[in-house]
Amino acid sequence: MSQRDNYRHFLPLPTRWKDNDIYGHVxxxxxYSYFDTVINTYLILEGGLDIHAGVVIGVCAESHCKFLGELAFPETIEAGLRVxxxxxxxxxxxxxxFRPGRDTxxxxxxxxxxxxxRAERRPTPLPDTMRAALEKLRATP
Structure with missing residues (x-):
């Protein structure tokens, strides 16, 4: 399990009423929506990703989540991100x-x-601006 200091960027995300299920937790x-949100917010604001008209777009090839504790509405979670x-x-x-103030x-x-x-849907090299922004998030080996 990673600790808070293993992540390079954080985004506060308020949970929403609709996020809870019948069992009272998210x-x-x-x-996965929280994952998408922290990633794409960073790419748009820091990496220059133009989701509406850019020539290059990102598509999800794989994803995985390990659930270690419950989250619930109303909480503001802190989504940590690294490359x-x-x-x-x-x-x-x-x-x-992460819950605020928690290290795990x-x-x-x-x-x-x-x-x-965007048009051909064929892999293309990352634009320089995006690559530079992503380099800032690179995890330390």
Missing amino acids: NNVEY EHLGNSSVRYGIGL PAAEGWFVHVFVD
């Missing part, structure tokens, strides 16, 4: 979902993006 499918592998056209992120995650996982040409 439903498992919502964790575990940076390839020519792909990135593997590590994500940790309530959930952790990974997510692989493959960047493709």
Whole structure:
């Protein structure tokens, strides 16, 4: 299990009423939405990703989540992000979902993006601006 200091970037994410399931905690499918949100917010704000008109887009090739503790509405969680592998056209992120002030995650996982040409849907090299932003998140071996 990773600790808080293994992550390079954090984004506060408020849970929503709809996130809870009948058992009173955040439903498992919502964790993947939190993963998507921390990744894409970073790419848009720091990496120059243009989700509406950019030539390059990211598609999810793989994802995984390990549930270690419950989250529930109303909480604001802190989504930690790091880059575990940076390839020519792909990135593997590590994500940790933390309760404020906690050093161990309530959930952790990974997510692989493959960047493709929007029109052709063929892998394409990461743009320089995005690569530079992702380098800042590279995990220390």
